[in-house]
Amino acid sequence: MRDKQRDSTREKIVEAALSAMTETGFDAVSTRAIAQRAEVSQGLLTYHFATKDALWRAAADRLFALQDEAVGDAMQAVGPDAPPEQRREVLRRLVRFNAEHPEFFRFLMLQGPEDDERRTWLIETHLMPVYTWFSNMMGNLPPQDIPHAFYAFGGASSVIFSAQAKCSGLTGIDPKAEATIQRHADYLTNLMVPE
Amino acid sequence: MRDKQRDSTREKIVEAALSAMTETGFDAVSTRAIAQRAEVSQGLLTYHFATKDALWRAAADRLFALQDEAVGDAMQAVGPDAPPEQRREVLRRLVRFNAEHPEFFRFLMLQGPEDDERRTWLIETHLMPVYTWFSNMMGNLPPQDIPHAFYAFGGASSVIFSAQAKCSGLTGIDPKAEATIQRHADYLTNLMVPE
DNA sequence: AAATACACTAGTCAGTTGACAAGTGAAAGC
């Protein structure tokens, strides 16, 4: 009973931290602002997460857990010899994940070059597995193209959703609309894995 | 004589502000940190630029002036009926610009949804013209594909360079290397405008 | 029913923030 309460509070805090941090970045967000979003006292943050840094890591863990849940199994199942349609399906799911979680890409981009330790931790703990799966899935490409495909697809599939407010103001289309997501997925899939 | 000094100082400050702000974001950077980079006193920032916000705008102006210098003329020259090779050349130059100025894309991404006024100013003043040129250049595509092409190419051509430190740590390739830039330009150009 | 455990709050700390006020000194104008 008390444990359940504890977990739900921690979750509420991580959720608030994640959304706050992906709006303005780690350093720009105060623990008090996060606490206010989570509707708890500021002291409670340092109670559950010793430092702001630890809270950042908890937010990262949550983010990659979400990604794994959404595309992990599909991505691992598709190897270099898989039929193109399977690959296309995984790419479509990745686009959809980025549309539903624009904070994922923002979190990665906002983590700048300034903090070596956080960056290294992020690469080793979370980024490397994803890159390995992607490499395996796209193993049909020439090996030297893999990093380019990874970053090209990563950027191409995310920016339109992660720069949401700018996108609708600029192009008039609504990046949250189902039709937009669908069209973006189709557009990219056709580029990367032609039928 | 004094005017020249004034201009070079202002430039030094804008330069420092730009590099600092694109590392950690607007709110996370202190005016004192910027002043230190520019090797001037903190008070001088408020002397030349009344507020931190004004300094941000000056940084944006400089960034888009750089872009215009690098690709503006080429982009405006290529219309919907231009031969593919011309379009390919502009895309290659855009990739190169993003490689040489990874701070450009970072600046755009770090500007989150939090500040309406800055975002609107950025769209109307700088983003809209670029989007219009791009639309015109890619006028051979179905109109409804234009926003998707814009964001897909924008993201695909930038992230590998703007996430520099993460990229070399993750993939082992050096995004600053000439060969990498060339390869990325070729890879993307072939995707977007097949020969 | 008394004792314990612990999720949680309030208050406090030194250090940092953006902006401003007052002063300095060297170049430009007369």
Next chain:
DNA sequence: GCTTTCACTTGTCAACTGACTAGTGTATTT
């Protein structure tokens, strides 16, 4: 040569930062 201009520095301000300490109240254990 005297005055004015102005790029620039120093010092100061209230407001805010992350982390810590000392508590409080309620559920669980004995």
